[in-house]
Amino acid sequence: MDALPEELLSQIVSHVEQQQGLVGLCRMNRRLNRIATPVLYAQYQTSYGSIPSHYLTTLIRRPELASRVKSLRWDYSTLAKHRISVFDSNDLQHTLRAFEYPVSTFAARCAESMETAQENGELTDAFFTTVLLHTPNLEEIEIIDKWYGDDVRSTRRWLDPIRMKVPHGFHHLKSASVTMACMQFDDVIILMHLPSLRRLQLCNLVEPEVRPVGLGIPPQPFSNVDDLSFRSCRLNWKTVAWTMAPCKVLRRFSYVSFNLALLRLSIPSDLQDLKKTLDKHSADLEYLDIEVDVLVSNGEDHGEFESFAGYPQLKHQRVWLNPFKPYRELGLLTP
Structure with missing residues (x-):
C-alpha cells in the first residue's frame, strides 16, 4: 500500500462508506490519516454512535475540515441524553460565547442551552445549530426529531441561522429532509x-x-x-x-x-x-x-x-x- 500513489489511494478511500472503516484508516498511519480524514468528515450521522461534542469541537478547531462537510443526518431520537451530557462541555460553551456579532446571536443561545437544558430535544437542537454555524459547504441535511414533548420553539432554533443566513449563506444546500411533527408552515417557507434548495421532503408534519x-x-x-x-x-x-x-x-x-x-x-x-x-x-x-x-x-x-x-x-x-x-x-x- 505504501507504494500506491496518493491519487489512487484517495479514489479507494472515497468508496469506503462505513464511518468505522474510515476511522480505522485514519488511525493506521499519518499518510492515510491525511487522505481519509476529509472523507470521514464529509458525511456525519448521529446513528454512527460517535459523540457529537467531539465532532463539534473538531469542526470549531479545524475550519478546513468543517468546510469539507457535505451531508448531515441528525437523529434526535438516537441521541439518548446520557450520551451527549456526560462530557465536560465547558470548553465548547466558552468557545461559543466568544463569537462576535452576528454569529454570537445564535452561538450564545446554543451555549446557554448546553448549560441549562432540561430536555434532550433542546440539548441536541443546540448541538445541531452549532454544526450548521460551522458547515458553509453543506449540501444535504436530514433532521429526525421525535421528541414531541419538548418545547416547540426550542426545537426550531436550527432554522434561525438559515433564515438569517448567518454566518454563511447556505449557498450549497440542495436537499433537506425533515421529520418533525412540530414544524410549522412558516418554517417550511x-x-x-x-x-x-431543489429537494424537500416533509415527514410527520401535522396541521x-x-x-x-x-x-x-x-x-x-x-x-x-x-x-x-x-x-x-x-x-x-x-x-x-x-x-x-x-x-x-x-x-x-x-x-x-x-x-x-x-x-x-x-x-x-x-x-x-x-x-x-x-x-x-x-x-x-x-x-x-x-x-x-x-x-x-x-x-x-x-x-x-x-x-x-x-x-x-x-x-x-x-x-x-x-x-x-x-x-x-x-x-x-x-x-
Missing part, C-alpha cells in the same frame, strides 16, 4: 427561500392546532424546489396546495401515507382539489407518486383522479387510493 389553517391566498412562486414529497403527514389538501404554491417548477411530487392513525382521511372532493393543483405543473411533472386513505361510506364511490394524459413529461405515475370504510375497519382498531 424559510427552507424554500434558499435559492440552492397546527393552535392557529387555524386559513392560510389565505397562497404565495406567488418564488422557490427553486422542484422535488417535493410528503410522508405520513396529517394535512388537508388546501394546506398541501399552499405548500406547493411557492414552487416555480415542480418535476417530482409525492404524497404517501402509511398509517391511518396518523393521517387525516381524505374525501372524494379532496382528490379533485389535489388534481387541480397538480394541473398547474402539468407541463413539467416527470414523477408522480400518490397513496392516500380515502374515507368512504358503505356503497359510496371513493372518488377518482381525472386523466394525467395531458402531462407530456410524465415518466412515472403511481396513484393508489386505499378506501377506508368505518363500518368495517373501526371494529379492528384497539379500544
